[in-house]
Amino acid sequence: MKGLLTTVKHWRDLQLIKKSQLFDERYYVTHYPAVLQSGLGCLEHYLQLGSAAGMRPNAFFDDAYYREANPDVRVSGVNPLVHYIKCGAREGRNPSRSFNTRQYLEKHPDVAAQRVNPLWHYLTYGASEHREIDNTRMRALSADNKVLYEQLGQIEPLLPPFEDLLYVPLDCGATESLAGRAYFKLAESISTPFTHLFVLQRLIHGGAATLSMHYANLVKERCGADAAVVILADLPDRPASHLVPEGVKLIALDDLQPGLSEEEKIQLLARFVVESKPKVVHNLDSKICWETFRRYHKQFHPHTALIASLFMFTYNQAGRKAGYVSDYLNSCIENLDLIVTDNHTFKDEAARFYALEEYNLEKIVVVYTPILSQFHEPDSSGAVSKRILWSSRLHPDKRPDVLVKIARCLPDFTFEIYGDSALDEAEMRTISNLKNVRLHGPYFNSQSLPRVGIGAYLHTARHEGGAITLKEAIVAGLPVIAPPLGIIPDIVGPDTGWLVASGDDVQAYVDAIQECVSNPQERLRRIRNAQELLAKEHSWQSFAATVASCPEYYLPDEKHYNN
Amino acid sequence: MSPSTIAVTVILACRDIGRFLHPSVRSVAVAIETAESEMGVAIEWLIAADTSSQATADYLHSHVPARARQLLTCNGDFNAVKNQAVREAEGQAIAVVTGDDLVASNWLTKSLKAWTDRTKLVVLHPGAVVVFGNSCFLFSTPDQENPDFSKDTLFSRNHWPGISFGPKEIFACHQFIQSDTVHGFGHADWHWACETVEDGVCHKPVPGTISCCHQRGNHSCITPSENGHLLMPPGKLFQLFSQQDQA
Structure with a gap:
């Protein structure tokens, strides 16, 4: 009861x-x-x-x-x-x-x-009407204070009339600083010294997360896990947190203190860098970090090298350049120490587009994303197969319109499409209505994609950076057919695959697919050459050596820490 | 005046604003006269100026009361001369007023009266502050001993105006940082507040006093956002991370 x-x-x-x-x-x-x-x-x-x-x-x-x-x-x-x-x-x-x-x-x-x-x-x-909640204003505006104020008014006529003064309750006990609270929590969560701070927007599956963690792994390998700290500055999402190297601290600002505004995060990150003085802050893809770099680069130098990753120009729906490169490269490059990208196409385009001076251009270093997957022998059954693999996010940037046209031109081929969709219903219906297209939905990683009985890997895109999915296809033993975007021309050529002249050229894609599956010997030769190229230039060793060769990255040549 | 008889040294620290210092000088003169007459104490007045312009030099030469000892430097740093003034001050307590700001006639008197427990590390500020110039508002200075006070808030803003009163040892132990705008560091008063708080100094308002803080250009006594892209330099309150040596 x-x-x-x-x-x-x-x-x-x-x-x-x-x-x-x-x-x-x-x-x-x-x-x-x-x-x-x-x-x-x-x-x-x-x-x-x-x-x-x-x-x-x-x-x-x-x-x-x-x-x-x-x-x-x-x-x-x-x-x-x-x-x-x-x-x-x-x-x-x-x-x-x-x-x-x-x-x-x-x-x-x-x-x-x-x-x-x-x-x-x-x-x-x-509160929004600025109503007073106690007698502090009365005390501040007491009759005695008014007399004192009027005396000062005799000395300084610019003083506004006493009655016109807006009272701001800065002394109110309930006012607070979420950023301040977050800062002290951050200090509690990082108890050991570190040298490299990686700042990400969030940690979701994709090329950015994979690449970020390669850098974190490299720092761990050379300097120990304690040397690296990963901060998710913009959003707390972290479905790919399993990629973070063991022992490396991962902190999301939003988890540390919910409710932080963008401005508070910028102040928090700036104070954190100024006080902790890491050797390197590497901004992988965080807007908060870009804003922090833009405002506070003077305070970070010379203790801290400012490094950013940029991969490609992106475009808005109107076809104009948009995104981090447009927003920050030109305005920040003067104050950055190093920009790491994964393809020469981007470096060349940035140099042309912004008329970059030689000394600024030297700051852009191409570091190929390492491929760590196991290399597979080309599957002989695929040589005559009319199954074509396409894997990426179904997004307008990946040119599903071109994919549809190719599929229509090749009705006797089957197109195996893997990846989640960002397309609207009508666009998806256009794809799913094609009888020779099979939609498989999202995939966990490249290892979960089919590699047996596949004739070729087809890559369509509007713009491209490091083309990790394409590289994974080569590793899986597939021939690749792709447009000359981002890193692709560095990898795909007449000896290593089929490079179509333009991402819009449907007929070129169709011709390439037909040529690929009609000549098993040539197909095999190009796959092997492509694999050899990746093994040589896109290995972990070449990645590590290239990064370590940049003095701005402050990496010792070999392991340099005690367990 | 022998050092032992001087109760307070008032340091009027001058920015390079020429004759616009005059209201500040006049308000300090009144506050000193009031305190001397009401409290019967001896007060030393130091004008600490880093004069980078002839206008300021001319003003100080012609219009400052004779009793004010002038400490003039040409280092281009306003806070350095303030520190030098602290070193030369002979009073048991120090009252700092920033040139361009105004203090009420009772500021020194009330501060001396409030400074009763002289063993306690306390810095006193005027109870109410009027900000005028670019923006106009009034606020009360918070009492650090209020149970609701959290030092977290010092991350976002400085609670206290540069006008302060406290025992000389506090000012001697905690120098004002020099401006380093080349490297983007500023907010000397805010930094000073953080350093002193971290070292156990208690900041308190003196009820029934008022001061006026003139806000010109991007100079602000309250918030960081009003001061461009300057950051407060590293300091004890927030320096909670140890740095790793890098080979």
Whole structure:
């Protein structure tokens, strides 16, 4: 029976607080992020555990203060917020040191006339209307101070009239700094010195994550796991966190402190770099980091080398250049120490497009993404197969329109399409309606793609960087047919595959596919040559040697740490 | 005045603003006279100026009260001369006022009265601050002893104006950092506040006093965003990471 009564009371309290709108869920989560792991709803948590632990339901309600200031509440065991809603506000009790209930009603008779809870009014309307919540303004604007101010006005006529001064409650105890709190948490989570800071937007499956972790692995290999720290600055998503080398610290700013604004993250990252002075900050793909570089490069030098990865120009729907390269390369290159890319095409295009000076151009270094997968012998059954493999994200950038046209031109071929879709329904219907196209959906990694009984790997795209999927296809023992974008011309040529003249040239693709599957000897020769090229120039050793040859990367030639 | 009889040294630290210093000088003169007459104490007045222009030199030469001792340098750094003034100060306490700011007539008197427990490491600030110039508003300076105060907030802004009063040893132990705008570092007052807080100094307001902080151009006494792309330099409060030696 007692249990039932407790349950009913708890339910009533919960409903009362909900109805009062005095529980600020966002405030609660941002201040007490561990609540999200408790398995309880925020309000449930507050009622069951939080209040007793001194956790606040909003910025202006202090449970500990309320109990301390009201012994009757403390003795009764009633939840302070419930008490304040039921009778505390009416009795003129204060929810915290920062908010004076009586004074709020006295100062704002319109609120008193509405007979609403004064704290609710302040949180809902009063704060944005800059209404005063206690007598600090009165103290600041006291009659004595006014006399003093008028005396100063005699000396400095530019002082505005006393009555016109807007009061800003900078001293209010409830004001806070989420970035400050996040900074101290960051300091707690990084207890050992490190030299290389990798900043990513987020950590999702894809080329950026794979490449990022190659760099992290290299630092780990040469300097030890403690030397590398990975920060997810823009978003907390990390489905590819298993790629992070063991022992390397991974921190998402949003997990550290939910609710951080972009500006707060920039301030946080800037302070972190200035105080920790890593040898290298390598921005893999983070907008927050680009903004931080743009603003604070002066403060980071000379202790820290600023390095960024850029792979290709991207374009918006209007066909104009857009993205990180357009937004930051030209404005930041002067202050960067090194830009690593994975293809010469990008370097050449950037040099032409921005008329880069020689000294700036020298900062762009091409580092081929290493291929770590096991090389496979070409499958002989594929030599005469009319199954064509295509794997990537179905996105307009990957030219599904060209893929469709090729499939239409080759009705006796089957196109095996792997990858998730970012296309709309109509576009997907166009593809799925083709009888010789088989859609397989997302794939986990390149090893999960078919390699037996496949005639060729087809690559279509609008723009390209390191073309990791294409390289993986070569490793899998497939011949590749691709346009001259990004790294592709470095790999694919008349001896190593079929390079079509243009990504728009459907007939060139069709001719290449037919030539490839009609000449097994030539197909085999080109696969072997392509594999030999990758083994030589795209190995881990060549990657490591190229990175280590950049003094800006501060890598010792060999392993240089004690386990 | 012998050093032992001087209760306070007022340091008026001047930026290079020529005759626009005058309101500041006049307000400090009034505050000193008021404190001397009401408290019966001896007060030393130092004007510390890094004069990079003839206009400031001319103003100081012609218009500053004779009792104010002038400390003039040409280092191009406003905070360096402030530090030098601290070293030369003979008072038991130091009151710093930034040239261009105004202090109420009772500022020194009330600060002296509030500085009762002289064993405690306390820095006092005017209870209310009016910011005028580029923007106009009023705020109350927070009390570090308020249970709601969190030093986390010092990450985002400086709570206290440069106008401060405290025992000489605090100023002697905590120098103001020199400006290094070449490397993007500034916010000397904010940095000073962080350093002192980390070392256990308590910043408190003096109720019933007021000061006026003139905001010109990109100079700000409150927030970082108003000061371009300057950062506060590394300091004790936030220096929580050890650096690894790199071969």
